[in-house]
Amino acid sequence: MSAQQKAYASLSAMALRFPGATEHHPWGETAIKVKGKVFVFLYLGPEGLALTAKLPETGRAAMMLPFAEPTGYGLGKSGWVTARFRPKEKVPVPLLEEWIAESYAAIAPPKKRA
Numbered sequence: 056m057s058a059q060q061k062a063y064a065s066l067s068a069m070a071l072r073f074p075g076a077t078e079h080h081p082w083g084e085t086a087i088k089v090k091g092k093v094f095v096f097l098y099l100g101p102e103g104l105a106l107t108a109k110l111p112e113t114g115r116a117a118m119m120l121p122f123a124e125p126t127g128y129g130l131g132k133s134g135w136v137t138a139r140f141r142p143k144e145k146v147p148v149p150l151l152e153e154w155i156a157e158s159y160a161a162i163a164p165p166k167k168r169a
Contacts, residue, residue: 062146063099066106069152070095073159094162095155103141106151108158110136117154134161 056064070076070087076094079086084098084105096107107126110117111134117123118136122144126135136154140146 057142059099059104059140059142059146062148062151063097063104065148066095066151066155067097070097070155070159073163075163076159089159089163092162094158101142103139103144104146105137105139106154107135107137108151108154109134109161110154110157111161112157113154 067078067085067087071078073089073094075089077088079088083100084096086093087095087097094109096105098105114134114136117138118125120138122138122140123136124139125132126137138151138154
């Protein structure tokens with residue numbers, strides 16, 4: 056298993072530990088939802104690994120990182136950030152876990168967050 060496959064497995068497992076989290080597979084990527092709303096997208100393919108999360112608190116700081124960009128389709132204007140890593144690039148798993156937690160807190164209903 057490659058380092059990026061391990062990172063993908065770790066990140067998806069971490070996201071699925073949140074209360075009410077469910078995994079879906081639209082458009083060839085993994086969408087992890089709570090109460091029917093996506094809080095993280097994950098993709099692993101020939102281009103590498105990508106993660107998209109809603110970052111209302113740390114999004115501006117995240118955008119300063121070389122691997123981060125505003126999410127397309129107008130989602131970037133709403134605080135969504137996408138991180139992309141080419142196949143041989145190191146994935147900062149602890150940072151991305153923080154992003155997943157922030158995104159879950161932003162999307163999950165108050166009862167789920169408690």
